[in-house]
Amino acid sequence: MNLPELHTLIWDELCRGASPARSPFTIWQLATVGLDGAPQLRSIVLREANISAGTLCFHTDLRSPKLAEIRADGRVAMLAVDLDRHLQLRLNGVAQVVQDATRIRGMWTGSRPHTLILYKTPHAPGTPIAQPEEGHVREQDRGDGFENFALVEVRLERIEWLDLTPNQHRRARFERGQVPWQGQWIAP
Numbered sequence: 001m002n003l004p005e006l007h008t009l010i011w012d013e014l015c016r017g018a019s020p021a022r023s024p025f026t027i028w029q030l031a032t033v034g035l036d037g038a039p040q041l042r043s044i045v046l047r048e049a050n051i052s053a054g055t056l057c058f059h060t061d062l063r064s065p066k067l068a069e070i071r072a073d074g075r076v077a078m079l080a081v082d083l084d085r086h087l088q089l090r091l092n093g094v095a096q097v098v099q100d101a102t103r104i105r106g107m108w109t110g111s112r113p114h115t116l117i118l119y120k121t122p123h124a125p126g127t128p129i130a131q132p133e134e135g136h137v138r139e140q141d142r143g144d145g146f147e148n149f150a151l152v153e154v155r156l157e158r159i160e161w162l163d164l165t166p167n168q169h170r171r172a173r174f175e176r177g178q179v180p181w182q183g184q185w186i187a188p
Helices: 003-018 065-072 101-109 113-120
Strands: 027-033 039-045 048-050 055-061 075-082 087-097 149-163 170-175 182-186
Touching: 003 048, 003 055, 003 087, 003 149, 003 170, 003 182, 027 065, 039 055, 039 065, 055 065, 055 101, 065 087, 065 149, 101 149
Parallel strands: none
Antiparallel strands: 027 039, 027 075, 048 055, 055 149, 075 087, 087 149, 149 170, 170 182
C-alpha cells in the first residue's frame, strides 16, 4: 500500500466511524488544554467526517467544561484504536464551536432520540450532585434539550496511522500542507 492509498483508507475509516453502523473508530479520546493549563481527556462520539474539508464533528453539552476549554484554546488531540486489526489513529487539529444554526439543527434532527436525552438533564456535566438520580431527566424538565446542544468541528492538521500487526509494524504521518495533505512513512 502506498501513501495516497493509505490516506484514502484512513478517511474511509473515519467516515465509517461517523456512520450509524459504528466501528472501532466511532468512540475517540479527545484531549484539550484545560483552563488551568493541564491536559484534559474524555471520550467523544464521532458524528461526521468530511474528507474534502479535512474536518471531523462531534456534539456535546453546551454547558460542558470542554467547550470553555475549546473556546480558550482550540488545539486538540484525538486517539482511537482498533484492537482487532492492531490499528491506531492519532489526530491533531483545531476545534471550534459551530455557529451555523442550520447546521446545528441538521445535526440535532439527524441524531437518535436516546442520544439527545442527555441534553435534557437538569445539571451541567460535572456538576456535583448528592445522588446519581439527580442527574437524570425529570418529569418536570421541559423542552427537548436543544438549548444545551453544541456542535464542535475539528479541522485536522495532522493524522498519524500506526499498524501494530505482529512482525509488520508500520507508521505514517499526514500533515496538512501546501497541497491538501503530505504523507511520510515514519519509524514506528
